[in-house]
Amino acid sequence: MNSTPDQAKRSVLVLASLLDATSDSLPLRRLLHALPPARFCVSVVTLGKADAAVVAALEACGIRVLAVPVRHALDVSAKRKLRALA
Numbered sequence: 001m002n003s004t005p006d007q008a009k010r011s012v013l014v015l016a017s018l019l020d021a022t023s024d025s026l027p028l029r030r031l032l033h034a035l036p037p038a039r040f041c042v043s044v045v046t047l048g049k050a051d052a053a054v055v056a057a058l059e060a061c062g063i064r065v066l067a068v069p070v071r072h073a074l075d076v077s078a079k080r081k082l083r084a085l086a
Contacts, residue, residue, distance in 0.1 A: 009041045013085065016044055019065070020051040029054065037062045045085065047078075 012035065019025055035042055043064040055065045066085070070078040 007039070009039060012040050012042045014042070014044045016046045016048075018048045018050075019044065019046040019054055020049060021054055025054070029058070032058060032063055033061060043085075045082070 014028070014032070016025065016028060019028075032042060032044065042062075043066065044058060045066045045068055047068060047070045050065065050067050058065050068078050068081045
C-alpha cells in the first residue's frame with residue numbers, strides 16, 4: 001500500500017526497557033523493521049542499556065532511537081526527558 005499525500009504518517013513511540021542484541025529484544029526489533037516507513041514515523045525510547053549495533057541498524061532503517069536512562073523510580077531527570085517527548 002503506497003502512501004498518498006492525503007494520508008498522514010502515523011507516529012509510533014515505543015518504550016523499551018532494554019535494547020540489545022539478545023533474543024529478548026528480537027520480537028520488538030522484528031516488529032520495528034516490519035513497519036513500512038512510508039506509513040509510520042517510528043521512535044524508540046530505551047530506558048536502559050542500548051547496544052550500539054542495534055541502534056545503528058534501527059537508525060539505518062529510519063527509526064529514531066533515544067536513550068533515557070532511568071536510574072530509579074523517582075528519577076526526576078528521566079521523567080522530565082520523557083515528558084519533553086510528548
